[in-house]
Amino acid sequence: MERRAFLKGTAAVIPTTVGLQMLMSRGTAFAQGSDFKDDVEVLNYALTLEYLESEFYRQGNGANLLSGTEAGYLEQVGADEDAHVAAITKTIEDVGGKPVAAPKVDFGEAFADRASFLKTAHTFENLGVGAYLGAAGFIKEPAILQAAAGIFGVEARHAALVGDLLGLEPEGGVYMGATETPQTKDDVLKAAKPFLK
Amino acid sequence: MEKEDQLFDGQPVIEFQTARDRRQFLKYAGMIGVGGTLALTGVACAEDGAAPTGVAGDKSDDPMDESSVPQGDLDILNYALTLEFLEADFYKQGVDSGVLKGRELDLIKPIAEHEAAHVSTLSSTISDLGGEPVAEPNFKYPAPTFKDKAAFLKTASTFEELGVKAYHGQVTMIKTPDILGAAASIAGVESRHAAVLARLLGGNPFPAPVEGTLSMDEVLKAATPFIKS
Numbered sequence: 220m221e222r223r224a225f226l227k228g229t230a231a232v233i234p235t236t237v238g239l240q241m242l243m244s245r246g247t248a249f250a251q252g253s254d255f256k257d258d259v260e261v262l263n264y265a266l267t268l269e270y271l272e273s274e275f276y277r278q279g280n281g282a283n284l285l286s287g288t289e290a291g292y293l294e295q296v297g298a299d300e301d302a303h304v305a306a307i308t309k310t311i312e313d314v315g316g317k318p319v320a321a322p323k324v325d326f327g328e329a330f331a332d333r334a335s336f337l338k339t340a341h342t343f344e345n346l347g348v349g350a351y352l353g354a355a356g357f358i359k360e361p362a363i364l365q366a367a368a369g370i371f372g373v374e375a376r377h378a379a380l381v382g383d384l385l386g387l388e389p390e391g392g393v394y395m396g397a398t399e400t401p402q403t404k405d406d407v408l409k410a411a412k413p414f415l416k
Numbered sequence: 417m418e419k420e421d422q423l424f425d426g427q428p429v430i431e432f433q434t435a436r437d438r439r440q441f442l443k444y445a446g447m448i449g450v451g452g453t454l455a456l457t458g459v460a461c462a463e464d465g466a467a468p469t470g471v472a473g474d475k476s477d478d479p480m481d482e483s484s485v486p487q488g489d490l491d492i493l494n495y496a497l498t499l500e501f502l503e504a505d506f507y508k509q510g511v512d513s514g515v516l517k518g519r520e521l522d523l524i525k526p527i528a529e530h531e532a533a534h535v536s537t538l539s540s541t542i543s544d545l546g547g548e549p550v551a552e553p554n555f556k557y558p559a560p561t562f563k564d565k566a567a568f569l570k571t572a573s574t575f576e577e578l579g580v581k582a583y584h585g586q587v588t589m590i591k592t593p594d595i596l597g598a599a600a601s602i603a604g605v606e607s608r609h610a611a612v613l614a615r616l617l618g619g620n621p622f623p624a625p626v627e628g629t630l631s632m633d634e635v636l637k638a639a640t641p642f643i644k645s
C-alpha cells in the first residue's frame with residue numbers, strides 16, 4: 220500500500236525536457252512542475268527515502284560488521300536518518316498533511332559483510348543527495364526548503380565519509396564532481412525499487 | 417562562531433584589489449537588513465568613506481543589464497564568489513606547499529579543483545546574468561598556515577564549515593530557482609569537503625542532522641579577520 224502510494228504516478232509524468240544535469244545553464248529549470256503536486260508530496264517522497272535509510276542502518280549497525288571509529292561513524296549516520304524521519308514526519312503533520320507509513324523493505328545480502336554494508340550505504344547516501352537536489356525545486360514553502368536543503372547537505376556528508384571508509388577514489392567515490400547532480404523522482408524510485416517489498 | 421572568530425588570531429588575510437570590490441563584499445550585510453548594526457560596517461566606512469547603505473542606495477555603483485534576475489541574487493552570487501576565491505587560493509597554496517602526503521593529499525587535491533571550478537562557474541554565471549563578478553581579493557595567511565599540516569587542516573575545516581553555513585544561510589534569500597539549484601549543488605560538495613576534513617582531523621564529520629545556517633553578517637563577522645584594508 221505504502222509502496223504503491225510512493226510509486227504512484229511515476230510511470231509517465233517525467234517530461235523529456237527535464238533538464239536536471241546542467242544546473243548552471245541559463246533557463247534550465249532544475250526541476251519541472253509535474254513530479255510533485257505540492258510540498259506534502261515532496262515531503263512524503265523524502266520521508267519514504269529516510270525510512271528506507273533509517274531501517275537500513277538499524278539493521279546494518281545491528282549486524283556488528285564494524286568496529287571502533289568506523290562503527291561510531293555509522294551509528295551517527297543512522298541517528299541522523301532517524302532524526303530526518305522524525306523531523307519530516309512532524310513537518311508534514313504541521314502543515315496538515317498525512318505522513319506515509321514506513322515502507323516494507325528487504326536489503327538482500329547487504330549485511331553479508333562490512334564491504335557490502337558500506338557499499339550499499341554509499342549507494343543510498345548518494346541516491347539521497349540526488350533525490351533531495353532533484354526535488355528541491357518543487358518546494359514552495361521557504362521553511363521546508365531550508366530544512367530539505369539542510370538534510371541534503373548532511374546526506375552529502377554521509378556519502379563522502381562512507382566513500383572514504385571504503386577507500387574509494389577521491390573523485391568519483393568520495394566526491395562526485397565539483398557540483399552535486401540532481402536525480403529525477405523516476406530515477407530515484409527505480410534505484411530504490413529493489414529494496415522495497 | 418567562536419572557532420571562526422579565532423582563525424589566524426585575527427590577522428588579516430584578504431586584501432581586495434579595489435575599494436569597490438571591498439565595498440561590495442562588505443555591503444552585503446546591509447543588503448539583508450541589518451544595516452548599521454554590524455561592527456564590520458565601521459571597519460568598511462572608516463577606510464573608504466562609502467557607507468554600505470544597502471543595495472537600493474548602492475545600485476548606481478554597479479550598473480547592471482536589464483535582467484530578470486534580481487539584484488539580490490547577483491549580490492549573493494558575488495558573496496559566494498568571494499568566499500570561493502578565498503577557498504580556491506587557500507587550497508591551491510596548501511596543495512603546492514608539500515605539507516600533505518599520501519591519502520590526505522589525494523583527498524585534498526580534488527577539493528582544490530572543486531573550489532577553482534566553483535570560482536569559474538560563479539564568475540561566468542554572474543557575467544551571463546548581466547552582473548559584474550567581483551575581482552579576486554589578495555590573500556595573506558599567517559606564516560605557519562602552509563608549513564604545519566595540522567594548522568592547514570584545521571583552517572580548511574573551519575573554512576568548509578563556514579562555507580556550508582554561508583550557503584545554507586542564503587537558501588531562502590535566493591529568488592531565482594536556477595540560481596538556488598546551482599548554489600545547492602555547490603553547497604552539497606562543500607558538505608562533502610567538510611566531512612572529509614573533519615575525519616582527517618579526528619573531529620566529528622556529522623556535527624548535526626541538518627546543516628546549520630549563518631547569515632551574511634555572521635559570515636562577514638567570521639571573515640573580518642581575513643580582510644586586510
